[in-house]
Amino acid sequence: MNQMLAIDVKDLRKQFKVQKNREGLSGALKDLFKREYNEVTAVKDISFQIPQGEICGYIGENGAGKSTTIKMLTGILVPTSGDIKVNGYVPYKDREKFVNGIGVVFGQRSQLWWDIGVIESFQLLRKVYRVSEQDFRKRLNELVERLQLSDLLNRPVRKLSLGQRMRCELVASLLHNPLILFLDEPTIGLDIVVKTEIRDFLMQMNREQGTTILLTTHDLQDIEALCSRVIMLDDGRIIYDGNLEELKTRWSKGREIQFQFASQTPLAKLQQLTDTLDVTWTLENEVTAKMWLPHAVSVSDALARVVGGADIRDIKIIETNTDDIVRGIYQTGSAATSKETATS
Amino acid sequence: MMSAYIDFVRIRFLMMLAYRVNYYSGIIIYAINIGAYYFLWQAIYGDQETLAGFTVTQMTTYVAVSWMARAFYFNNLDREIANEIRDGSVAVQLIRPYSYLLVKMMQGFGEGLFRMLLFMIPGMIIVCLIFPVTLPTDPTTWLIYLVMLFFSFLINSQINILTGLFAFFVENNEGMMRMKRVMVDLFSGVVVPIAFFPGWLSAVMQWLPFQAITYLPSSVFTGRTPGSEALHVFGVQVLWFAALLVPIWLTWRAARKRLFVQGG
Numbered sequence: 001m002n003q004m005l006a007i008d009v010k011d012l013r014k015q016f017k018v019q020k021n022r023e024g025l026s027g028a029l030k031d032l033f034k035r036e037y038n039e040v041t042a043v044k045d046i047s048f049q050i051p052q053g054e055i056c057g058y059i060g061e062n063g064a065g066k067s068t069t070i071k072m073l074t075g076i077l078v079p080t081s082g083d084i085k086v087n088g089y090v091p092y093k094d095r096e097k098f099v100n101g102i103g104v105v106f107g108q109r110s111q112l113w114w115d116i117g118v119i120e121s122f123q124l125l126r127k128v129y130r131v132s133e134q135d136f137r138k139r140l141n142e143l144v145e146r147l148q149l150s151d152l153l154n155r156p157v158r159k160l161s162l163g164q165r166m167r168c169e170l171v172a173s174l175l176h177n178p179l180i181l182f183l184d185e186p187t188i189g190l191d192i193v194v195k196t197e198i199r200d201f202l203m204q205m206n207r208e209q210g211t212t213i214l215l216t217t218h219d220l221q222d223i224e225a226l227c228s229r230v231i232m233l234d235d236g237r238i239i240y241d242g243n244l245e246e247l248k249t250r251w252s253k254g255r256e257i258q259f260q261f262a263s264q265t266p267l268a269k270l271q272q273l274t275d276t277l278d279v280t281w282t283l284e285n286e287v288t289a290k291m292w293l294p295h296a297v298s299v300s301d302a303l304a305r306v307v308g309g310a311d312i313r314d315i316k317i318i319e320t321n322t323d324d325i326v327r328g329i330y331q332t333g334s335a336a337t338s339k340e341t342a343t344s
Numbered sequence: 345m346m347s348a349y350i351d352f353v354r355i356r357f358l359m360m361l362a363y364r365v366n367y368y369s370g371i372i373i374y375a376i377n378i379g380a381y382y383f384l385w386q387a388i389y390g391d392q393e394t395l396a397g398f399t400v401t402q403m404t405t406y407v408a409v410s411w412m413a414r415a416f417y418f419n420n421l422d423r424e425i426a427n428e429i430r431d432g433s434v435a436v437q438l439i440r441p442y443s444y445l446l447v448k449m450m451q452g453f454g455e456g457l458f459r460m461l462l463f464m465i466p467g468m469i470i471v472c473l474i475f476p477v478t479l480p481t482d483p484t485t486w487l488i489y490l491v492m493l494f495f496s497f498l499i500n501s502q503i504n505i506l507t508g509l510f511a512f513f514v515e516n517n518e519g520m521m522r523m524k525r526v527m528v529d530l531f532s533g534v535v536v537p538i539a540f541f542p543g544w545l546s547a548v549m550q551w552l553p554f555q556a557i558t559y560l561p562s563s564v565f566t567g568r569t570p571g572s573e574a575l576h577v578f579g580v581q582v583l584w585f586a587a588l589l590v591p592i593w594l595t596w597r598a599a600r601k602r603l604f605v606q607g608g
Contacts, residue, residue, distance in 0.1 A: 124348065
């Protein structure tokens with residue numbers, strides 16, 4: 001086995017049996033005696049490897065199978081077939097030993113004890129993970145200082161705001177100094193200040209301690225800020241695995257240039273200037289227009305035409321942002337390209 | 345690690361203590377129940393000295409002791425487990441390096457300790473003042489009973505855990521939990537001692553774990569079962585405790601395989 005791999009997944013599959021509820025009274029009666037089940041495959045034979053120290057983003061639409069994968073990687077779910085090795089363990093087999101080396105944060109689910117104080121929750125976790133009092137103090141002080149929690153420690157968890165709770169959840173998942181951190185939508189519902197704080201914190205931890213991080217998110221800014229690599233999932237299959245820049249160039253179809261002209265410039269005139277090029281114009285107002293050009297058209301070509309024919313005051317090149325790109329991929333389903341990227 | 349498990353007992357105890365007012369009314373409700381059964385049995389006995397081997401005094405004591413034992417061993421572990429499975433928070437329990445079911449047991453014990461100190465003992469004192477209950481004077485009987493009571497708690501909690509775990513397999517196990525509650529109260533002998541059951545039913549009861557929860561220990565405590573047989577009774581309890589571990593382990597293993605966390 002390769003020691004440098006934090007996560008090694010091969011042909012992982014998870015099927016669920018979902019009860020079918022038949023309609024009406026007769027259906028309910030039939031269900032009573034003979035249940036019918038639908039077989040749903042949430043994760044379809046995926047394979048990937050994550051080396052130690054990497055921050056990897058795991059994205060996809062709702063129901064694409066992200067959370068199911070995370071739950072298999074953390075030992076909560078038992079896979080239907082395939083191999084998983086995380087930290088050298090098969091998660092669901094040696095669950096109690098395995099979970100000592102990982103930290104998990106579920107954005108939508110609290111892992112602190114609702115009725116007791118934050119610090120009591122931490123103390124309980126110290127005992128659960130068998131961390132020595134000395135290590136615990138040291139680690140807690142660092143984390144509390146870094147995430148500014150000192151005022152919150154004595155409050156009961158149920159009285160914390162979402163942002164405060166989330167920072168406490170992070171601390172809770174890190175007290176035992178795990179080698180791998182799994183984050184399932186860690187920034188969901190948080191304001192931009194807390195989001196930034198959490199991102200900075202994760203970055204620093206990865207840099208200083210080499211913690212491997214796998215996170216699922218719907219907020220692509222999390223990915224842009226943190227991840228050197230993204231894995232994109234669609235309908236249980238991996239449709240992209242690589243770095244974010246490549247994803248952008250591969251999937252973005254073009255860019256947009258915004259012009260501000262010195263005088264009123266009609267649409268017809270602009271279209272005439274670029275009539276041989278495959279670009280589209282939209283007028284924002286009398287003096288502002290946007291030109292959309294696909295990658296096939298070179299920016300200098302297009303610019304030269306416009307510069308030659310109109311008096312330009314300002315130019316702005318707008319790269320398609322990641323949200324648009326990803327939305328595009330989700331919408332098209334991208335089945336055609338998925339085959340080649342999945343094997344690459 | 346053991347200190348973590350003990351912490352679960354401690355924390356549950358303190359949490360129950362925070363809500364202790366809820367239990368003051370419980371003491372009164374139990375006293376009323378015991379009173380109702382006391383008068384009912386008085387009427388049933390009429391002029392008779394003994395029924396099914398119980399004297400009137402033994403029966404009064406049996407009723408009081410059984411209800412007060414129930415005050416201690418009763419818990420809602422089935423409901424807690426079912427809820428955690430249904431809302432998906434069992435996932436969080438599985439990322440901890442502990443045994444989920446053992447933690448549940450510990451929490452149940454924390455609740456049990458609370459119930460014993462603030463419910464059972466004061467309740468028993470009140471009941472002894474109102475009704476003609478005669479408690480044994482031999483300290484060994486008390487000691488044996490205390491150990492048996494602990495096993496009553498264990499067996500009852502095991503049945504609760506097993507019922508709760510069924511939430512993994514059916515969408516709604518509410519009905520099953522209610523049925524279990526009635527079955528435990530009836531078949532454990534809280535409502536009617538098993539000696540009063542028709543022959544075939546008490547024969548069936550010999551092969552079920554419920555009698556080990558209330559009937560057998562209470563019979564020892566009230567002196568109906570002679571002290572020499574106490575060891576035999578205790579053996580039955582230990583046997584059921586061990587036997588029930590098997591289905592729990594099997595259910596848990598099967599559940600882990602088909603676990604499907606609600607809400608993604």
